[in-house]
Amino acid sequence: MDAAPVRMIFLITFPLEQQIRDIYLKYSQQTIKYEKQIEENDISDINRGLLARSIFSRNTGRIITLSANEDAAAGYKCTNKKPIYPLFVTVNNLPPKLRFDQNNLILASLWFNKGKPNMALFHKKFVLELQRLHNGMQIEAQTYKIVLLQCCLDSIGRCELFCSKQFNGRYGCTICMHPGKLVCKQMKYPYQRAKLREDVTTRRLMIQVEEFETREPRFGIKGLSVLVGLPEFDIIKGLPVDYTHMALLGITRTIWEILVENSSGNIQRLRNTSIVKKTIGDRFTSMRLPSSFSRRMRKPDEYLKFKASEWETILLHCIYPCLADLLPATYMNNVMMFATVVFLLLELNISRSTLLKCQKLMDQFVEDFEKLYGESFMLYNVHLSGHLVQNGRNLGALRNSLSSRMKTETVC
Ligand SMILES: [Zn+2]
Numbered sequence: 001m002d003a004a005p006v007r008m009i010f011l012i013t014f015p016l017e018q019q020i021r022d023i024y025l026k027y028s029q030q031t032i033k034y035e036k037q038i039e040e041n042d043i044s045d046i047n048r049g050l051l052a053r054s055i056f057s058r059n060t061g062r063i064i065t066l067s068a069n070e071d072a073a074a075g076y077k078c079t080n081k082k083p084i085y086p087l088f089v090t091v092n093n094l095p096p097k098l099r100f101d102q103n104n105l106i107l108a109s110l111w112f113n114k115g116k117p118n119m120a121l122f123h124k125k126f127v128l129e130l131q132r133l134h135n136g137m138q139i140e141a142q143t144y145k146i147v148l149l150q151c152c153l154d155s156i157g158r159c160e161l162f163c164s165k166q167f168n169g170r171y172g173c174t175i176c177m178h179p180g181k182l183v184c185k186q187m188k189y190p191y192q193r194a195k196l197r198e199d200v201t202t203r204r205l206m207i208q209v210e211e212f213e214t215r216e217p218r219f220g221i222k223g224l225s226v227l228v229g230l231p232e233f234d235i236i237k238g239l240p241v242d243y244t245h246m247a248l249l250g251i252t253r254t255i256w257e258i259l260v261e262n263s264s265g266n267i268q269r270l271r272n273t274s275i276v277k278k279t280i281g282d283r284f285t286s287m288r289l290p291s292s293f294s295r296r297m298r299k300p301d302e303y304l305k306f307k308a309s310e311w312e313t314i315l316l317h318c319i320y321p322c323l324a325d326l327l328p329a330t331y332m333n334n335v336m337m338f339a340t341v342v343f344l345l346l347e348l349n350i351s352r353s354t355l356l357k358c359q360k361l362m363d364q365f366v367e368d369f370e371k372l373y374g375e376s377f378m379l380y381n382v383h384l385s386g387h388l389v390q391n392g393r394n395l396g397a398l399r400n401s402l403s404s405r406m407k408t409e410t411v412c
Pocket of ligand 1: 194
């Protein structure tokens with residue numbers, strides 16, 4: 001009898017220390033200048049968000065904060081046709097333009113296997129090195145403490161890394177305790193202000209699940225996340241909602257499909273869809289966007305191929321002039337509430353009063369969304385949008401928490 005085939009795992013890890021040192025030294029002058037420019041009361045930059053502030057207040061001495069970034073859905077293809085799953089790191093102390101430049105991304109690990117990575121194995125070396133660097137690393141004559149502030153992933157990757165149920169399971173939200181509700185045998189998230197998860201209680205819950213014989217999930221938690229090993233890492237606030245997948249490839253596309261493509265079949269939002277689609281197509285092709293936009297708008301017929309940056313352009317610049325006179329005002333108002341919050345959270349200057357205004361608008365957007373489209377359209381992404389402002393408060397502008405997919409599409 002043949003033995004079962006041995007499954008080989010291909011994983012490469014790259015030491016972080018020298019890469020961090022090289023990048024920090026290369027841009028030390030720009031970084032010092034940038035630090036002086038940031039307004040102390042503004043929280044748009046990630047190192048001025050509440051998460052970074054609490055770390056700075058607990059520590060003395062110099063600190064370099066990092067963001068990790070991975071994209072399960074992208075599965076970068078290479079010549080051997082196997083997907084590559086990368087783990088990138090950015091140095092948050094750098095000015096945003098340099099921070100998000102592809103040449104300044106630090107490569108931490110590569111996973112070369114079909115299917116989703118084993119998150120514990122994939123992040124093991126990364127976590128161990130960050131534990132060591134938290135004790136301090138030398139850059140010229142100074143000692144710097146290294147702290148990871150956030151891991152940006154799409155929803156599937158975030159739940160895997162958090163070791164919790166996905167969007168289709170009970171308690172699938174990594175940020176709050178919304179239980180979900182089965183509507184036509186699918187998990188939906190009707191409007192509800194659920195209790196937020198907390199770092200300390202979630203760690204306790206993870207240990208309880210690990211120690212329990214049956215390892216039965218509790219409140220969506222399936223076990224211990226590898227991230228609990230990271231010093232000073234908040235396992236709730238440090239795993240933000242991914243703007244790219246949630247807001248652009250998620251909600252904006254969903255709204256488009258419901259309103260323009262009439263994909264739901266039984267909801268006719270626009271009268272005589274074929275004529276309206278032609279009108280929208282004509283308006284799209286006649287729009288002249290400023291030269292700073294990286295690509296021209298494609299025809300609406302090609303919407304299945306639209307990239308995240310195209311959905312962003314539609315949401316912020318095209319949807320109102322193209323649809324406002326074709327939709328009932330209640331629907332347009334709902335879309336514009338969402339667009340307004342996204343626009344304000346992308347800004348380089350975010351004040352506390354802006355965040356308060358955004359939270360009110362976003363709550364209203366989610367509540368009205370359910371009234372307009374019904375419970376069956378209360379998708380996971382619509383629920384997550386309610387957490388977007390909270391992410392802004394903790395980690396600054398949305399630009400700070402982009403997935404690697406969006407970073408490769410846009411040059412900041
Ligand atoms: Zn939630």
